[in-house]
Amino acid sequence: MTPGDTNSAPDRPTGRGRIDKRRAILDAAIRVFAREGYVQAGLDAIAAEAGVAKPTIYNHFGGKENLFREAVLEATQRSSAKTLAALEGFPTPQPDDLRTELEGVATRLVECFRDENSWALQRLLYAETVRFPAVFDDWRATGPAKVSDALAGRLARLANSGRLSIAEPDRAAGQFLALIADGMPMLSALGTRPIDDEALHEAVTSGVETFLKAFSPRDAEDQEEQEKQDEASGRSAGAGRRPRSRSAASPRH
């Protein structure tokens, strides 16, 4: 109406100065999207939460879809960076106790996974991957793929120094993550309830325990012969079981 009543509040949170409107919008967007879901989230709500007018959103991003894409990408990068940081310093150059070493990194990783933002991101992806396949691809590439890769490299170091017996570091990394984190969705109700710390710690240590039982070097000569494990022979489903390597069914040979 008349300009006599403009700015009823003398304090303006971020003022009208354009500091980082863009950042503010992205922050608010990922929060609202996470809370309401893509369809339910309203641009008015995002604008309000960002302390920004609705047209400003259209100035920076072209519309809802693009805003969603950029917000998810931003959140993915932030989450991924945090998780990769949890891998820093693992493994210790000459770890005294391998179990402690693994439990340490596992705990740090799980601490990342239990983060509210991480869960929100995952719920959004499950909900919207059908609508936004490209968003899922970006997420996989800059999130889990990087983490799994980095972990594989570090496990490979331990294997190389003889502390672990790992033929395929990539697979071992995936299995390590599966063992320590697979129970979390149930423990936290897909991230919607606080996790019981005791139960989580039990799950993590138990996962590390199983990982160690599976990948601890058992015999000295095992280490040498696991370099070659190619799959030159076809692996048709109906074919009989090949002896493979020193795998498991015959520890004494």
Add this chain to the structure above:
Amino acid sequence: MTPGDTNSAPDRPTGRGRIDKRRAILDAAIRVFAREGYVQAGLDAIAAEAGVAKPTIYNHFGGKENLFREAVLEATQRSSAKTLAALEGFPTPQPDDLRTELEGVATRLVECFRDENSWALQRLLYAETVRFPAVFDDWRATGPAKVSDALAGRLARLANSGRLSIAEPDRAAGQFLALIADGMPMLSALGTRPIDDEALHEAVTSGVETFLKAFSPRDAEDQEEQEKQDEASGRSAGAGRRPRSRSAASPRH
């Protein structure tokens, strides 16, 4: 409270009016909800797909929320029954080859998990657990909890007959499922793309391999001493590591 109360046959068992509109509505509902998500799914679309008028939906279920609850519950029961059926006949009374046995049941389980309905259900739960916490609880109780329990019991049989060395069957069941199925979300892009059969089979056999390496009985006397694994003593990180079993740093020889 038991579900077998009224209509279940295509004939009208009681003085009910028409054919089983109710079933048709539930079928269409879960399909549309799975395809569009809860918010986006329209009751008009569900009515059309069920071959039913919109008011009929309100006659049977009171509104959208209740329809969603009942549709998800129905889908959960169907999916759970299928998965439990995959556990039938495992383990074979006297399995020749434990690896084949485990790979068999793992393959059957994974075949259930890759089902389109199973994925749709999971995506819906991730998307709507915030809005419908009770739905998640029902799903967990009649779905994963049952499956994990049943698997634990069957693994316990194998442990009891000395084929496996398992201290905590429940945890082992969870870890078995994690090892064989944790890679599926990535392989299938959360169920939105067909899985590469080769890659899936590799993941399953590799998971079974790791499981066997971890839980194959190694020494005879081990079996006895792992019954008591209480945590009476505090498990502070800095404390000396208890010898536990033959786990890692002591290659017998």
Add this chain to the structure above:
DNA sequence: ATCGAGTTGAACTGACGAGTTCAATCCTTT
């Protein structure tokens, strides 16, 4: 044939959201 419960199509209400427009306003630059 009649009754009546269940079903149907259609139209309607009320609410909400995406996207747009525009004059007024703020901040920075010159």
Add this chain to the structure above:
DNA sequence: AAAGGATTGAACTCGTCAGTTCAACTCGAT
């Protein structure tokens, strides 16, 4: 101080959807 671009608030269009109402209809039961 003046210019000029970014930002703002508010109102508006257009479409969708949950939920409701109602007269007409179907079909089995009596």
